[in-house]
Amino acid sequence: MSAERKTKTIPDWKREEVDDIVGMLDSYESVGIVNIAGIPSRQLQDMRRELHGSAELRVSRNTLLKRALAEADLDVLSEHVHGQVGIIGTNDNPFGLFKTLEASKTPAPIGAGEIAPNDIVIPEGDTGVDPGPFVGDLQQAGAAARIMDGSIQVTEDSTVLEAGEEVSQVLANVLTELGIEPKEVGLDLRGVYSDGVVFSPEELEIDVDEYRADIESAVAGARNLSVNAVYPTAQTAGILLGKASGEAKALGIHAAIESPDLADDLVAKADAQLRALAVAIDDEEALPEELRD
Amino acid sequence: MEYVYAALILHETGEELNEDNLTAVLESAGADVEESRVKALVAALEDVDIEEAVAEAAAVPAGGASGGS
Amino acid sequence: MEYVYAALILHETGEELNEDNLTAVLESAGADVEESRVKALVAALEDVDIEEAVAEAAAVPAGGASGGS
Amino acid sequence: MEYVYAALILHETGEELNEDNLTAVLESAGADVEESRVKALVAALEDVDIEEAVAEAAAVPAGGASGGS
Amino acid sequence: MEYVYAALILHETGEELNEDNLTAVLESAGADVEESRVKALVAALEDVDIEEAVAEAAAVPAGGASGGS
Amino acid sequence: MEYVYAALILHETGEELNEDNLTAVLESAGADVEESRVKALVAALEDVDIEEAVAEAAAVPAGGASGGS
Amino acid sequence: MEYVYAALILHETGEELNEDNLTAVLESAGADVEESRVKALVAALEDVDIEEAVAEAAAVPAGGASGGS
16 A cells, blocks of 8 residues: 555665665564664774674664564564664674674764763873863862872872763863763664564673673582582582582591591691690690790 | 673584574573573674683683673 | 483472483483483482582592593 | 481402492391492592592591590 | 491481391492401491481581592 | 699599699609699689689680691 | 590600500599590501691681780
């Protein structure tokens, strides 16, 4: 119906472009929409090159993107197509794609009038700037700064702007002078479709450390079970032997078993007891010299 | 935690740690497998040196290993 | 250690910890399953409170434990 | 734990650590010996340096002989 | 140390800890059994709660690889 | 040191810790007994809970000296 | 532990560490002396350098024995 009519009316080049995009959408396991606003075209080229082999980025008119999504049965992603966006396709899974994109982000300077995407901190330390009016700029920007040892120093980590606030001209200058680049520029994933599920970036953010900790805890738990249930494995047989010999030793020392293997320990235990008893004795006169404090 | 155990089994048997293998192990144990968790695990473990994590777990007394997911 | 992991998966999924189930999990992970080890594991775990045995730190003598497979 | 103790006795007396010897020791102590557990233990100990494992345990404090005898 | 291990095995299997049983275990492992040591062992363990003494070993935290020997 | 050990022996055997008993133990070991030291020790131990004092030594690692086989 | 204490008394007084002397010390303290334990102890201490064993034990930081050394 209406779609048919549209199909008839769009020019050939658009038709080809849409077909092309649909082909791309069909050829990847996961496809997503990324925000590319504010990325200079040269940087975008670099990113595209960097992703080569792991993901493909495609930019087109939003109307054509939407049409292609519809034709590829990916309408669920259309809501993310607004502003400057691109389509990204990969055979990696969505979590992997998110990770790759995050890792490819690069810092960038922030200009006056822009909104801080996160807290901006000027770190403690020597600015390397000779004494002069810059110290006043720093202070005006909200940093704890003073002149020390012949240069301008920031005396403590100073949060000069909180996320969501606007960058002032003074602050922008200070950040430029210090080479601080508080923005992270890169492809911002808005949503990914894979195997019938749309993932939001929040869902895709995985804490690798947590997984690592889980692995360690699983390994430790398995080892505990192996030892505690006395089911020896190549990894735990040594522990079990050590445990058994430790038990034998504890029993031997506890019961003062007269064994050549325990003789040293028994003598040591007697000596330790002697010293412990000596500590409990207040009267120095009652003790041999070796045991007096 | 069964997802992590499944990953460790595959690590021990030397099989590839991918979605299909993980799913197979979990299903063989009667688990209702959540695809997204499998995906997340595979992605996360790409950045974990399991060998090293295992060695580390061995060095540290196992303490309250519980907790986990 | 894969045998122990297999037992832990079954414990998590709530399936019965018997020889058949253990074997199934191990085979799904591509392991060459040794029947005697499966039997020994079932025997060893018979009277064990797995939850507790997992949480309780095993007296681990010095690092050495690593190595082996 | 009797299986492990039996292995350590054989180690001390210098006898070979094989299934027959382990079984003999355990039976002499009146144990119901499970063949699979004997097998599993022998297999697990194959690559373990018993001397070293015991020495490492010895390096760890042998624990409180509290209370005196 | 084989004498102590022998005592621990008997303790696990629930057999009486007497000279005959100890001797049987030690001999089954090929040990040259010294009667006086067996006697001394039985005497030393007479009033000892083995369970408790062994538990004490477990209570010791699994220290790091101190010194090694 | 022998004086204190003598006190510990009497504590273990349950004999009364008095000057005569201490002297007897020391003399049996061939010591030249100094009466004043015996007196001082008996007096000093009057207020000491030997059991408790000695129990503290239990926490002392028995390690170090080990090594031997 | 009285057997060990008795041995250490003899060590301190410089008397020979033999069965007769040990028995004498123990009897003077009212102990029921078991010949086998005396024998076993003498044998066990034969190759032990008591001085060294004590020194090594002292070198290890004394756990619970708070304060004094």
